Amino acid sequence: xxxxxxxxxxxLIALIAVPAFAQDDDGGGxxxxxxxxxxxxxxxxxxxxxxxxxxxxxxxxxxRNWLAKASAPPIEKKQEKSLKSIYDKQVxxxxxxxxxxxxxxxxxxxxxQAPGRGRRGGAARPTNAAHSAEILRLSTLVMDxxxxxxxxxxxxxxxxxxxxxxxxxxxxxxxxxxxAAGIILSEEQHSQVDEVYARxxxxxxxxxxxxxxxxxxxxxxxxxxxxxxxxxxLLDQSQKAVLSAGVSKPKAP
Numbered sequence: 030x031x032x033x034x035x036x037x038x039x040x041l042i043a044l045i046a047v048p049a050f051a052q053d054d055d056g057g058g059x060x061x062x063x064x065x066x067x068x069x070x071x072x073x074x075x076x077x078x079x080x081x082x083x084x085x086x087x088x089x090x091x092x093r094n095w096l097a098k099a100s101a102p103p104i105e106k107k108q109e110k111s112l113k114s115i116y117d118k119q120v121x122x123x124x125x126x127x128x129x130x131x132x133x134x135x136x137x138x139x140x141x142q143a144p145g146r147g148r149r150g151g152a153a154r155p156t157n158a159a160h161s162a163e164i165l166r167l168s169t170l171v172m173d174x175x176x177x178x179x180x181x182x183x184x185x186x187x188x189x190x191x192x193x194x195x196x197x198x199x200x201x202x203x204x205x206x207x208x209a210a211g212i213i214l215s216e217e218q219h220s221q222v223d224e225v226y227a228r229x230x231x232x233x234x235x236x237x238x239x240x241x242x243x244x245x246x247x248x249x250x251x252x253x254x255x256x257x258x259x260x261x262x263l264l265d266q267s268q269k270a271v272l273s274a275g276v277s278k279p280k281a282p
């Protein structure tokens with residue numbers, strides 16, 4: 030989910046900059062898109078608005094797009110009010126948590142991290158790393174809470190899609206790195222690695238759904254370690270020796 034964080038940040042900038050959306054069945058408010066989908070630039074119903082004259086937009090637009098990509102059942106009209114209520118509540122909690130931790134309003138930190146905020150004719154101000162990390166962490170919690178408000182069939186399809194996207198990338202990178210280290214996998218080992226990561230994908234999906242919007246970092250960390258151990262067990266002694274030599278090789282200054 031890390032790849033979506035920049036767009037979550039864009040969404041939150043739009044959120045904090047304007048009044049909260051109206052709590053009605055028709056949705057509304059001055060929120061931009063770009064919160065849930067790394068492929069959505071936020072131009073399908075949102076943006077940075079500055080006043081009440083800006084037309085109402087849908088804060089769930091990117092979640093809808095993501096569900097469509099996952100071939101999941103779409104959000105129904107009767108779900109909208111509940112999801113928007115969860116979203117509104119979680120963003121308020123996020124703002125309160127940030128201010129309690131850092132002593133400044135979240136909107137101030139967001140404004141400082143927005144692009145193009147440098148003085149005219151000068152360089153943009155550097156971002157605060159601690160603020161950035163916490164904003165991304167809290168943003169992920171907001172997103173997880175909203176997704177946990179979906180029906181289980183919608184959650185299952187979406188979380189499976191996310192885990193499978195991650196699996197494809199991880200397997201590709203692992204095999205590229207093993208090859209670069211001089212470890213050539215046999216055809217059988219390639220299949221076994223695929224099976225290990227398919228297991229991880231299934232368990233990751235279940236762990237996130239069962240968390241019901243609560244943090245699941247520890248569970249995923251355990252799963253990561255188990256997966257690494259299983260991959261190492263697939264290697265023969267010569268391959269392990271090559272791997273061990275690569276790990277112990279001193280780094281160049």
